[in-house]
Amino acid sequence: MTVADASPRPPVPVEFAAAVADLTALTPRAEVSVRRVNSPQRLAPWAYAMAVEVEGAPVSATGRLVLLYDPDGQEGWHGRFRFAALAAVDIDPEIGWDPMLAGVTWSWLVDALALRGAEATAIGGTVTQTASTRFGALAGPGGDELDEPTVELEVQLRGSWTPVGDDFAAHALGFADLLCTAAGLPPEGVAGLPGR
Numbered sequence: 001m002t003v004a005d006a007s008p009r010p011p012v013p014v015e016f017a018a019a020v021a022d023l024t025a026l027t028p029r030a031e032v033s034v035r036r037v038n039s040p041q042r043l044a045p046w047a048y049a050m051a052v053e054v055e056g057a058p059v060s061a062t063g064r065l066v067l068l069y070d071p072d073g074q075e076g077w078h079g080r081f082r083f084a085a086l087a088a089v090d091i092d093p094e095i096g097w098d099p100m101l102a103g104v105t106w107s108w109l110v111d112a113l114a115l116r117g118a119e120a121t122a123i124g125g126t127v128t129q130t131a132s133t134r135f136g137a138l139a140g141p142g143g144d145e146l147d148e149p150t151v152e153l154e155v156q157l158r159g160s161w162t163p164v165g166d167d168f169a170a171h172a173l174g175f176a177d178l179l180c181t182a183a184g185l186p187p188e189g190v191a192g193l194p195g196r
Contacts, residue, residue: 013046016069019081019168020048023067026169029188031056032176037064043084044068052176057183063087065175067168078122079162085109085175089182091129091153102127105155105182112177118163118170125159155182 028034031054039047046069054061068082087109091101105127113120132152157178163171180188 013069013071015071015080016046016048019067019069019166022166022168023048023050023172026172028052028173028176029180031180031185034172034176040066044070044074044082046070050172052172052179054176054179054183054185057180057185059090059092059183061087061089061179061183063175063179065172076122077162079164081163081168082160083120083163083171083175084160085125085158087157087175087179087182089155089179091155101129101155105157106159108178108181109157109159109175112181113161113171113174116170116174116177118167118174119165120161120171121164123159123161125157128156128158130154130156 024036026034033053033055034050037049037051039049041047043066047066049064049066052063052065064086066084068084070077070080070082073080074082089105106125109125110123130153132154134150134152161171177188
């Protein structure tokens with residue numbers, strides 16, 4: 001295909017542009033940073049993606065939220081829009097193997113959306129718990145092969161849902177709230193108890 005053969009991309013649909021404007025205007029809580037990142041190209045004709053990171057929390061929590069748009073909809077979406085999310089959170093080894101952790105993690109997403117009034121349909125996803133054991137030079141600052149190995153546990157949530165209504169910012173704020181909860185921050189406006 002030559003450059004002359006390439007057909008120009010159609011203009012951005014008004015409905016999608018309005019949704020993106022809603023997302024770019026959101027104001028998350030102070031501990032949350034949001035920035036635009038490259039969007040996946042093959043999931044839908046139109047997509048907008050952002051990286052979300054919680055800073056200054058007891059544990060690391062990062063995520064990626066993608067808004068997909070297909071004017072014709074897609075099978076299983078039950079609408080023209082679809083959110084796809086990935087959240088990754090470091091977990092304390094004491095709770096990392098808890099068999100209830102996956103269900104609790106999933107409830108953080110569902111509850112966070114509900115608390116923001118972000119109505120959704122066709123919601124689904126997975127929660128994965130992983131462990132990495134580091135040895136020798138990767139185990140710690142000593143770098144000695146006789147050092148105790150270190151274990152790092154992580155939980156990943158992959159989810160997708162179809163937003164109902166046009167308050168797209170509520171869905172993004174709900175996702176940020178999920179990350180804050182997973183990172184160990186108290187709800188916004190609530191002060192944590194000082195350490196003992």
